[in-house]
Amino acid sequence: MTATIIDGKTIAAELRGKVAFEVAQLKREHGVTPGLAVVLVGQNAASEVYVRSKSKAVVEAGMTPSDHKLPETVSEAELLALIDKLNKNKAVSGILVQLPLPPQIDPQKVIAAIDPAKDVDGFHPVNVGRLSLGLPALVPCTPSGCIMLAKMVWPSLAGLDALVIGRSNIVGKPVAQLLLAENATVTVAHSKTKDLPALARRADLLIAAIGKAELVRGDWVKPGAIVIDVGINRVAGDGGKSRIVGDVAFDEAVKVAGAITPVPGGVGPMTIACLMLNTLRAACAQNGVKAPRL
Numbered sequence: 001m002t003a004t005i006i007d008g009k010t011i012a013a014e015l016r017g018k019v020a021f022e023v024a025q026l027k028r029e030h031g032v033t034p035g036l037a038v039v040l041v042g043q044n045a046a047s048e049v050y051v052r053s054k055s056k057a058v059v060e061a062g063m064t065p066s067d068h069k070l071p072e073t074v075s076e077a078e079l080l081a082l083i084d085k086l087n088k089n090k091a092v093s094g095i096l097v098q099l100p101l102p103p104q105i106d107p108q109k110v111i112a113a114i115d116p117a118k119d120v121d122g123f124h125p126v127n128v129g130r131l132s133l134g135l136p137a138l139v140p141c142t143p144s145g146c147i148m149l150a151k152m153v154w155p156s157l158a159g160l161d162a163l164v165i166g167r168s169n170i171v172g173k174p175v176a177q178l179l180l181a182e183n184a185t186v187t188v189a190h191s192k193t194k195d196l197p198a199l200a201r202r203a204d205l206l207i208a209a210i211g212k213a214e215l216v217r218g219d220w221v222k223p224g225a226i227v228i229d230v231g232i233n234r235v236a237g238d239g240g241k242s243r244i245v246g247d248v249a250f251d252e253a254v255k256v257a258g259a260i261t262p263v264p265g266g267v268g269p270m271t272i273a274c275l276m277l278n279t280l281r282a283a284c285a286q287n288g289v290k291a292p293r294l
């Protein structure tokens with residue numbers, strides 16, 4: 001038996017279409033156009049690709065883009081001054097600072113400077129705290145995407161044994177909070193976890209977000225489990241070219257799992273679709289409009 005492949009590209013395109021529909025309605029009925037400010041510092045090649053995709057998605061959703069490219073050498077004070085300006089700009093509903101940042105800049109200081117109501121990445125301590133308290137919050141995009149994809153194949157996650165491999169602030173910790181909110185039984189594993197393969201074999205839902213190419217092997221996967229692969233690892237391919245693989249050995253796991261996300265084309269596209277959704281939600285909240293349930 002081979003697993004159902006969860007097509008994140010198609011699911012993300014559908015979500016972006018729904019967001020665009022709601023943006024048009026928001027404009028028509030309330031005269032509000034959501035705006036997203038995307039800030040890129042330096043010339044990290046992958047970040048440049050992601051930022052371009054985000055700006056394209058903003059335009060396609062009918063929102064107003066505002067792109068800010070700062071040199072690699074920009075000071076922390078200059079970046080904080082830009083954020084202050086964007087916080088005060090009423091046309092800007094959401095602010096996103098692309099990570100990673102160069103070493104002279106403290107990312108936590110930058111994230112904390114963003115108005116929590118405009119923090120469409122959901123990284124601000126206020127949003128992190130609200131998520132962990134089970135209160136309405138702007139929720140990080142990749143974790144939201146993981147939950148949406150899992151629920152596509154298994155609509156109720158209640159009671160499932162879920163294993164999250166990785167404890168990053170961007171994915172591991174928030175996805176664990178979201179799984180708790182879905183009433184899953186959650187284990188968070190990391191580099192110091194003992195006998196990870198044995199833990200993985202117990203998981204009905206396995207979310208791999210550790211950034212290690214093909215760490216999770218086929219014989220770690222419980223037969224029929226849902227496997228969500230967040231990893232994006234560039235490895236050497238044929239003919240001197242590189243290729244992208246996930247944190248899961250897909251060719252092995254697909255023979256055992258019940259459902260699995262591919263890399264590329266799984267969780268990655270959901271990150272940008274959920275960013276559009278967060279920007280719409282932020283614009284609604286800032287204008288006293290009830291946000292649509294999408």
Ligand SMILES: Nc1nc2c(c(=O)[nH]1)N[C@@H](CN(C=O)c1ccc(C(=O)N[C@@H](CCC(=O)O)C(=O)O)cc1)CN2
Pocket residue numbers: 049050096097098099100121141142232244263264265266267268269270271272
């Ligand atoms: N401020 C933020 N910075 C970063 C985030 C984030 O959510 N907020 N996440 C990642 C990068 N990221 C978005 O910014 C991102 C990563 C991957 C994809 C994606 O669609 N990946 C494709 C493959 C792309 C490729 O070929 O390289 C896929 O998986 O199909 C979108 C967004 C770090 N920084």
